[in-house]
Amino acid sequence: MTAQKRTLTAWKATIAVAMSNYIEAGAIIALATSLTLWQGAFGFDDGMVGVIAALSANAFGAAIGAAIGGPLCDRLGRKFIYTYDLILFMIGALLVTFSPGLVMLLIGVVLMGIAVGAGVPASWTYIAEEAPSEQRAAHVGTAQLAWSIGPAVGFLLAVVVGPLGVMGSRLIFFHLFIIAAVTWWVRRGLPESSRWKADREAEIASGKRPSFFSGISGLLKQPKNWGALAFLLGVYGLWNTVAGQAGIFQPRVYDAAGVHDPMQQNLLQVLVWSLTALATYFGFMRYGDRVKRRWLYFGGAALGIVGWAVLIYAPPGLFSLLFFAIAWGISAGLGAQAFYGLWTAELFATRYRASAQGVLFMLARVMVGLLSLVFPVLLNSLGLPGLGVIIIGLLVAALLIGTIWAPKTEGKSLDEIEAERYGNQTPVSTELPANL
Template identity: 65%
Template sequence: MAVRIGARNTTGWKATISVAMSNYIESGSIIAIATSLGLWQAQFHIGDLAVGLLASLSANAFGAAAGAMVGGPLCDRYGRKFIYTYDLLLYMLGIVLAVFAGSYAMLLVGFILTGIAVGAGVPASWTYIAEQAPKDKRAAHVGTAQLAWSIGPMVGFAFAIAMAPLGLLGSRIIFAHLFVVAAGVWWLRRGLPESDIWKDERAATGQRSFLHGIGQLFSKRVNLTAMLFLFGVYALWNTVAGQAGIFQPRVYSATGVTSVTEQYALQILVWFCTVVVTYLGFMRFGDRMSRRVLFAVGAGLAIVAWAVLIYAPATLGTLLFFAIAWGASSGIGAQAFYGLWTSELFATRYRASAQGVLFLAARVMVGLLSIWFPVLLAGIGLRALGALILGLLFLSFVIGTIWAPRTRGRSLEEIESERYGTVTSATGTTRAVDGAGAAGAGPGARR
């Protein structure tokens, strides 16, 4: 499929925002976990390895990975609306278990269920938003998901400061607020239409098997090159960001900041900067200027931020610089571009499956490191981990800057036509232009 003659309907900002709230719920879950780990550890008398398992099997890593692997193919087979209609019901069940957890096992099950739910919902939300957005405002609409993701931690850490006097009860209240948000979002989504592009694809080709998209992803060169590119951009960066998201208070402790309130205040500043730069940077300029340049600025700033935190003296100025620079870099960084480029570089028939596979890979990497990160941080210290952190960020910077695709201002159908060599008319009739597809058109193919 690719170029469909004639205009398609696009959803408004209300639909974009309601679907993007999957990202608020995901990040909110991660921060609720991050700010409560020490309290759960004391409550259930568990060690650092058990804490690592809570983090790695949750929405931050393996739980989300499993959800994405199942949710992506389901999204391509049954539609985008299918996933965002039901995923939040599972999410709310997991949150209820966390709110009322009376044992480590109950808490672990709750974290796993919420992870599976957000893993299924996030690829569907990015796919839906990109497919329904106008071609000249796609970055602005996709950026809304990143904006929602950034607001989640900002609100979560503010809640954590406010609820700190209540101890573990305060953490349970933070989880409860996520249940309320999820219920409201689920209610709003019920009336949303299905993706127009997905409906056209289904009308033209019929229903495919659950694993069809997965097989196509690994059998076509055009897909393999795109997956390798996006893995390099996102999974490597996210391995660092995933530890920061859930273990950053412990990282601050390693630099000498032992006050929990100060740790959370620094994190509020980080995410405030991310919110501001996402809106003023990615959403305002992602459709208007070179995305290669925008990505390079964000990725480069991330490297500088962590280098200063790891190796510079732990002064107030150092910590404030890190918070501002890391937060700003995330606003125009790998995750925002990943959500945009993944939707652009894959055909409609397996667009969500591609996101599922890539999200799986990224979260598995986060999960593997999360199991041991608290142990390593306590054992060898932040400086010894510095080479790994900076190496991952540098590789992401190089890959994204060199091979950034030139897709700005073009419809998803036009991009698909160039990359896969097919054309679809307004009636849904498909015609192959090049049976092999644009196999040589890698991520950085020119217009």
């Protein structure tokens, strides 16, 4: 296979698998824009709003899926997960679309969350493993790009179907079902990760018999991994605890900041996520393989802190709202989630790379879920300035951790990084020959 054809094949696979992130973000935003409508239609209180949000793709639902999907991805292969996770997602989306009451709504939300939790770590892992070393950030950034486009489309759809009330929300969930069905069909023809296949063949040849827990046990037995897990949880877990609330409760935050019209709230979010997509493409994907990643990360993280500080503490008005939308949108495109997807693929060996993704994604979603359980109540009792202390504190901690301990992995192949980190303790013979 020529280098040009190999590159084209890699991009096709990247785009198909990256759609997990569009679907994940779309599921979160579909719920975010409809929670108040479901609450009015089915008559539950703010406490149940927090429970539904906590059990969704934004939090505990995804955590459960990641805990199962990560180890299965290392045990049975990347293709196994991204072939079957969307079937579960489609079932959940249909249940929500046609839910007659709270119980079916809750079941559908949980199933969608589990499917997202299983699929996203597998997609990040597969994309990084199949990407050319010199374009790894660009390929991983495609997942972030899809994740950004999902909310932009979701909030725009919420504006369009807003006059339909709950029926409009049902149509948004049904659109996710259609996207998932098309993505599932396209993915059927994708090959297994060549790196995972080579590593599995090496394990079998050595007489090892991997089990469901092999990835987790291998991950935790290696002391080198403990620091990487702590670092990535600090970068992504803390940032995502804030981003998770923004994803699903941002309309309520805007309401507390003085914007009460749902259409205006959704249009602000369209601006946020459109800028996130642009920053991902023109920032992270263009420069993530060229510049020192430490300072690219720092710039994005710092801009996010400034954006939230203005929204929370500046006088309410058009300036503070637009400044937040622009700053937070650009920050999210350059920030923690894109770097997390990249660094998690780079800092762990192939045999437990997806398990590491699963563990970290699970813990990050648990952190989101714990705050989601009380976020609506805290927002009502403390107000935005009081809650802002928690938000700013989490973002500052994520900035410091990511900037101080950013790994120097740019320009290196996964094999080179693996050899540097583990020496001869793991096989490093999975790089494809250049003449294939």
